[in-house]
Amino acid sequence: MTDVLVVGAGPAGLTTALQAVAHGASVRVVERRPDAFRPSRALIVHPRTLECLRPLGVTGELLDRGDIAPRAELHLGHRRVSVELSGLDLPDTAFPHLTLVRQADVEEVLAQALARRGVTIERGVELTDAAFTGYGGGLVRATLRSAAGIEDTTCRFVAGCDGPDSTVRRLAGIGWRGASYRQEVVLADVELTGDLSPGVVHVAAGRNGLLFVFSLGEGATWRLLATRPVRGAPDAAFGQPGGDVPTPELQRLIADSGLAATIAEVRWSAKVRLQHRLAAAYRYGRLFLAGDAAHTHSPAGGQGMNTGIQDAVNLGWKLAYAADRERCSELLDSYGRERRPVARKVLAMTHLIFFAEASTHPLPAFLRGTLAPLAAPAAPLLMRQRRLLAEGVRTLSQLRVNYHGSPLSQVGTAPADRQLQPGDRLPDATVTCDGRTVRLHELTASPGIHLLLSRDTEQPDPLGPRVHVHRLTSRPGGDLVAVRPDGYVGLHSGPADPVVLRSWLDLVGASPPCGGTGHGASSY
Known part of the structure; x- marks a missing residue:
C-alpha cells in the first residue's frame, strides 16, 4: 500500500511527491500523458520558490540551468530602458534575483531527484476512479488505467496535481469557480x-x-x-x-x-x-488538490508554476506526517486554510496585471500605447530605484505570505522577540551556531522540523528523528522557535515549556506515534 498517490507529473505533482518522500512517505506518481509535456510554458522561478525547494536538494541544479542575472530591455516607442533583475535589495533571502529557467528543466531536475529516492514517474497511467475504503474511510481505493489494463490500488491519500481539467477534482465533487x-x-x-x-x-x-x-x-x-x-x-x-x-x-x-x-x-x-478559476475547496476527505487543479489564472507575473510548487511544499510534508497517525484532521485541514487564501490573492493580482498587460479597453490601451512612450525619458530614473523593484519582486515571489490564522501557528509563553510571529516565513539572516557564522536558511536546508534555541534556552529532551535542534549563540535570551518543513514559523515561545512544545509537535505529526519511532524515521 502506498501512502501518497500523486496524480500528475508537472512541477506541482513532482514537488508534492519529492516533499512527501523526503519526509518519510511512500509515493507513487502517475501521469496520463505518455510523454512529458513540451514545449515549456513557464519560464520564471521566484526567490520564495527557490527557498521552498532548497531543503529538497534541487536548488543548486536549478540555478546551474537558469539565468540568475537576467536583464530586461523595455521598448517604449523609440526608446529602450534597461532593467537589471539580479542583485535586488532583498537581504532576507539567499536568492535576491529572478531566475529564468524553463519549466522543462524544472521538471527534469525534480524527476531526477525523485529517481534518486527510488520513485519513477509512471507515464501513460490515468486515474479513473477513487473511493474511500477501510475502517472509517481511512484509505482510498484508486482505479488506474494504462495500456497494460486496469489496476486497483490502495493508498492513504491522493494528491490531485492534474491540471485545470483535474480528474481528482471531478471525483471529489469540488466546484470550479x-x-x-x-x-x-x-x-x-x-x-x-x-x-x-x-x-x-x-x-x-x-x-x-x-x-x-x-x-x-x-x-x-x-x-x-x-x-x-x-x-x-x-x-x-x-x-x-x-x-x-x-x-x-x-x-x-x-x-x-x-x-x-x-x-x-x-x-x-x-x-x-x-x-481564472479557483477550486471551492482544496480537500475532500483524503483527496487533495494542488497547482493548476486548485487554481488557474493568466501567466501575468509568472505565478502559475511558482504558486503550484509552493502549494506542493506545503502539502507534501503534511501528507507524510499524517500517514502514520489516526488523528490528524487539523494538520490536513490546515493545507486548504493556508493555501486557498493565497490563491485568491494571486488570482486578484494576476487579473489586475493581465488587464494592464493585455486588455484592449481604452484606458490600458492608452497607457501602453501613448502614455508609456511619452514617459520613457523618466523610466531610467525610476528603474534606478532598486528598492521599488525589490518590493515588487517580493510581492510577486510571495515572500510576504504568512499563515497567521493557521491552527499550526501557535504562541507559547510570551517570547522576548515579538517581531517574529507564528505563521511568518522565517527570514534569512546571519547567525552564530556551534561556533561558526552561518545563514539561518543554511541551517534549515534539510527536511524536517528545525528547532531554533536562543543562547539561554534550556535544552529540550530528545524529540525524535523528525526534529533538528540548533542553538543560536548570537541570539540572547531564552526563546524557542519551531520552523516547519516549508520554512514557516509554527511555534514561538519564551522560556521553553516542554508541554507546549510536545503538544505542537504532536499537532503537526512530528513527534513519534505511540509504540513506534515514526513512519519517516529512516529518512533522517
Whole structure:
C-alpha cells in the first residue's frame, strides 16, 4: 500500500511527491500523458520558490540551468530602458534575483531527484476512479488505467496535481469557480532578425498589449509570448496549446508592439485559451488538490508554476506526517486554510496585471500605447530605484505570505522577540551556531522540523528523528522557535515549556506515534 498517490507529473505533482518522500512517505506518481509535456510554458522561478525547494536538494541544479542575472530591455516607442533583475535589495533571502529557467528543466531536475529516492514517474497511467475504503474511510481505493489494463490500488491519500481539467477534482465533487478571458496567449519559438540584444528579455508595449521575447526558446533562439483577443472556435482545452499561428499573424503581433524585429523562421507556435478559476475547496476527505487543479489564472507575473510548487511544499510534508497517525484532521485541514487564501490573492493580482498587460479597453490601451512612450525619458530614473523593484519582486515571489490564522501557528509563553510571529516565513539572516557564522536558511536546508534555541534556552529532551535542534549563540535570551518543513514559523515561545512544545509537535505529526519511532524515521 502506498501512502501518497500523486496524480500528475508537472512541477506541482513532482514537488508534492519529492516533499512527501523526503519526509518519510511512500509515493507513487502517475501521469496520463505518455510523454512529458513540451514545449515549456513557464519560464520564471521566484526567490520564495527557490527557498521552498532548497531543503529538497534541487536548488543548486536549478540555478546551474537558469539565468540568475537576467536583464530586461523595455521598448517604449523609440526608446529602450534597461532593467537589471539580479542583485535586488532583498537581504532576507539567499536568492535576491529572478531566475529564468524553463519549466522543462524544472521538471527534469525534480524527476531526477525523485529517481534518486527510488520513485519513477509512471507515464501513460490515468486515474479513473477513487473511493474511500477501510475502517472509517481511512484509505482510498484508486482505479488506474494504462495500456497494460486496469489496476486497483490502495493508498492513504491522493494528491490531485492534474491540471485545470483535474480528474481528482471531478471525483471529489469540488466546484470550479471563475470565468474565461476574452484574450488568449500566443506562444512561438522563433528566429528573429533585427537589433535585439542577445540573452536579454525584451518587452514591448503596444496599444494591443505587451509582447515578451525571451532567449529561452526550445529548438530556436527566442520564445515569443503575446496576447490578443480570442479568435475562432476553441481547438484545445483551457491552458493547453491549440493550433499553429500563421507566421504573418506572429509578425503582425511584433509590428503592433513596436519591436524592431522580423521573423526569419518559426519552429513552433500555438495559441492558448485562458481562464481564472479557483477550486471551492482544496480537500475532500483524503483527496487533495494542488497547482493548476486548485487554481488557474493568466501567466501575468509568472505565478502559475511558482504558486503550484509552493502549494506542493506545503502539502507534501503534511501528507507524510499524517500517514502514520489516526488523528490528524487539523494538520490536513490546515493545507486548504493556508493555501486557498493565497490563491485568491494571486488570482486578484494576476487579473489586475493581465488587464494592464493585455486588455484592449481604452484606458490600458492608452497607457501602453501613448502614455508609456511619452514617459520613457523618466523610466531610467525610476528603474534606478532598486528598492521599488525589490518590493515588487517580493510581492510577486510571495515572500510576504504568512499563515497567521493557521491552527499550526501557535504562541507559547510570551517570547522576548515579538517581531517574529507564528505563521511568518522565517527570514534569512546571519547567525552564530556551534561556533561558526552561518545563514539561518543554511541551517534549515534539510527536511524536517528545525528547532531554533536562543543562547539561554534550556535544552529540550530528545524529540525524535523528525526534529533538528540548533542553538543560536548570537541570539540572547531564552526563546524557542519551531520552523516547519516549508520554512514557516509554527511555534514561538519564551522560556521553553516542554508541554507546549510536545503538544505542537504532536499537532503537526512530528513527534513519534505511540509504540513506534515514526513512519519517516529512516529518512533522517
